[in-house]
Structure formats: structure tokens, C-alpha cells
Amino acid sequence: MEGIIVKGIAGFYYVKTVQGVLECKARGVFRKNNITPMVGDRVSVVSTPEGNVVDEIHERTSELVRPFVANVSQAYVVFALRNPDINFELLNKFIISLEKNGIEPVLVFNKSDLATENEKIQLKELFKGTGYQIHFITAKDGTGLEELLKGLKDQITVLCGPSGAGKSTLLNKLAGSEKMETGIISEKVKRGKHTTRHSELIAVDDALLVDTPGFSTMEMTMEAKELKDYFPEFHAYEGHCRFQGCNHDKEPGCRVKDEVGKSISVERYNYYVKYYNELLEENKRKW
Incomplete structure (x- = not known):
């Protein structure tokens, strides 16, 4: 049976399959080969007398270290237009790091009600020729979220951006506050809601959204x-x-x-x- 790891904690991996979320252990050979299953991994699961086992990890399309998530296909790069003002150097570093990791950046500018139309035009001009999607939203009242919700379909999406940009508010709006309180595995494991320091995938219709405890800085090494x-x-x-x-x-x-x-x-x-x-x-x- 195939599925996607939606959470990993204390040596157990929770795999979303057509039969629901299964609690699994990983094969010992992974540890011997220094392979660690990641949230987002597409895996094959087999049933044994001792329980379900992650038997195979399929090839990854991308890997992030912090958060420790595989196969993210796009990132909503969330920056506020005001309070705090945009740090363009940091914004560019986020974009470059995502490009380096093979993840599509989608630029999301929050608190758009505090900016002028001219400022929005200037931002579009700044990124001309990149092909990046640019969205202006106000997460607090839900303005502009319809297109972001549509953009989640069939993707694994992570949110990133500096502190104060409104990532948590946006995550709550996109995922729905009920799901955010408990997460995708809450019915399977009661301790789910007490483990917010771990990355987790939240199902939003035909999409998966990374609920991560923090993705606000970027470190890069390259030639x-x-x-x-x-x-x-x-x-x-x-x-x-x-x-x-x-x-x-x-x-x-x-x-x-x-x-x-x-x-x-x-x-x-x-x-x-x-x-x-x-x-x-x-x-x-x-x-």
C-alpha cells in the first residue's frame, strides 16, 4: 500500500493512505543506511505481525532541512506590506533558497489593506520577468484567500517568511481552525495536539499543507x-x-x-x- 508520511514522532510514522492514517515503524535497513524518513515522503507500507512497516521510500523531488520535509512542490512566501516593512534582501534570499531546492516560490503580500495601489504596482514591477505568481491578501479578514486556496490543489505547500508577517493567521485561514487545533492525526493519536514543535501535513481538500513550527530564516551555501x-x-x-x-x-x-x-x-x-x-x-x- 502506498501513502504519504504526514507526521513522524518518537520513531513512529503516520502515513496517510486510502485506508486512513496508519501508524508505522520504519524498516531497520533505513537506519543502517543513514536514511531518515521525512514528513512528505511518498512511501510503500506493508503489514506484518508486529504492525505496519514503512518498507520503501520513493524518490524525493525536494528536501528541506528546516523544516524537515520532503517533496514540497511550492512555498507561499509570506511578507507583510506594513508592520513590519518588507526586508527585500531577506525576501530575495527566501526566493533563491527555494529555487535552489527546486521549490516554486509563490509571493504572498499580507496586510494589503495598509498599502497603496502604487506600492502594489511597484512590487509587480520588481519581479517582472520572473514568472512568479504574486498575491495581495489580508489574512485577518480573508481578503484574497480564494486564489491561494485554489493554488493548493494537488500540491504539498509550505509557508515561509519573517516573524510578524502573518504566517500563522494565514495557515489557520487556509487549513481551517478546527484542523489546526488537532491536526490530521488527532483521531489516531491523542498526543497529536501536544506536538506542535514537529512538522505535520494537514489535508485541505485535494492538497497537503505543511504545519511547521517555524520557517522564518534561510541559510544558504553555494558557489x-x-x-x-x-x-x-x-x-x-x-x-x-x-x-x-x-x-x-x-x-x-x-x-x-x-x-x-x-x-x-x-x-x-x-x-x-x-x-x-x-x-x-x-x-x-x-x-
């Missing part, structure tokens, strides 16, 4: 030359620069630089150059 891969607005111009392997910084004849202020926003490009040079320095220090 400077990788960075351009995580700016989707650059992709159309890759291979058209004068020099092969152009890093779109100081090289002459760069097509990406030609597009800055046109199809690529000045602010995003300036952030790219700043972060690229920071990574160069970090990479040098390593060696």
Missing part, C-alpha cells in the same frame, strides 16, 4: 557561479552573452545587463550583483 541559475528573469538571455559562462557582473557584451531596466528590474539585478560578490568572497575564504 557564486550558481547564483544566476536562481534568477529566472535571466534565463531567456543565457547563452546570448559575448562570453560563454558569463556571470552577468563585470563582463562586457552581457545580454542580461542590456535588459536591466527593461525586462529585468534594476533592484533585482543590483541585489544579484551584491550577493554574487558576497558569495565570491565567501568562496575565496573557504579555500
Whole structure:
């Protein structure tokens, strides 16, 4: 039988299947091979005289370390338009980290009632050419949530963003407060509601939403030359620069630089150059 791990606690894994949520242990071979089952893993379960066992972990499409979740397909990157104001450096770091992990960023700007229409237009302009979905919402009163709910369908979605952005309020609105109080495994295990420090998947119709105790900072390690891969607005111009392997910084004849202020926003490009040079320095220090 196949299913998805929706929670792991104290060596037990709770797997959502067509027969409901099954409490399972993992095969000993996983531990021997230093493989840890993750929330979000698609698995095969077999029944034994000792109980249900996770027999196989299927190939993962993505892995996050904090939170410890596999197969997340998209992230709602939640930032408030006011109180606190947007930290654009942090926003870009979230986006780059998600791109690096193969997870689609969906930009969600909360407290939209506190911002002007002009500010919203400027934000759309900032991310032109990226192809990212951009949503303006007010989580407190539910404004703009219909499209976010539609976007959850057939996905495993995680929420991320800084403290104070309204992630918890949004999670409650999307999942429904009843589900949030107890979680998907509450009927199976009474201790479910007392384990909020663990990541858990919540079923929302045909979707799974990661209820995580905190996803508000990003740590990244990468080679400077990788960075351009995580700016989707650059992709159309890759291979058209004068020099092969152009890093779109100081090289002459760069097509990406030609597009800055046109199809690529000045602010995003300036952030790219700043972060690229920071990574160069970090990479040098390593060696």
C-alpha cells in the first residue's frame, strides 16, 4: 500500500493512505543506511505481525532541512506590506533558497489593506520577468484567500517568511481552525495536539499543507557561479552573452545587463550583483 508520511514522532510514522492514517515503524535497513524518513515522503507500507512497516521510500523531488520535509512542490512566501516593512534582501534570499531546492516560490503580500495601489504596482514591477505568481491578501479578514486556496490543489505547500508577517493567521485561514487545533492525526493519536514543535501535513481538500513550527530564516551555501541559475528573469538571455559562462557582473557584451531596466528590474539585478560578490568572497575564504 502506498501513502504519504504526514507526521513522524518518537520513531513512529503516520502515513496517510486510502485506508486512513496508519501508524508505522520504519524498516531497520533505513537506519543502517543513514536514511531518515521525512514528513512528505511518498512511501510503500506493508503489514506484518508486529504492525505496519514503512518498507520503501520513493524518490524525493525536494528536501528541506528546516523544516524537515520532503517533496514540497511550492512555498507561499509570506511578507507583510506594513508592520513590519518588507526586508527585500531577506525576501530575495527566501526566493533563491527555494529555487535552489527546486521549490516554486509563490509571493504572498499580507496586510494589503495598509498599502497603496502604487506600492502594489511597484512590487509587480520588481519581479517582472520572473514568472512568479504574486498575491495581495489580508489574512485577518480573508481578503484574497480564494486564489491561494485554489493554488493548493494537488500540491504539498509550505509557508515561509519573517516573524510578524502573518504566517500563522494565514495557515489557520487556509487549513481551517478546527484542523489546526488537532491536526490530521488527532483521531489516531491523542498526543497529536501536544506536538506542535514537529512538522505535520494537514489535508485541505485535494492538497497537503505543511504545519511547521517555524520557517522564518534561510541559510544558504553555494558557489557564486550558481547564483544566476536562481534568477529566472535571466534565463531567456543565457547563452546570448559575448562570453560563454558569463556571470552577468563585470563582463562586457552581457545580454542580461542590456535588459536591466527593461525586462529585468534594476533592484533585482543590483541585489544579484551584491550577493554574487558576497558569495565570491565567501568562496575565496573557504579555500
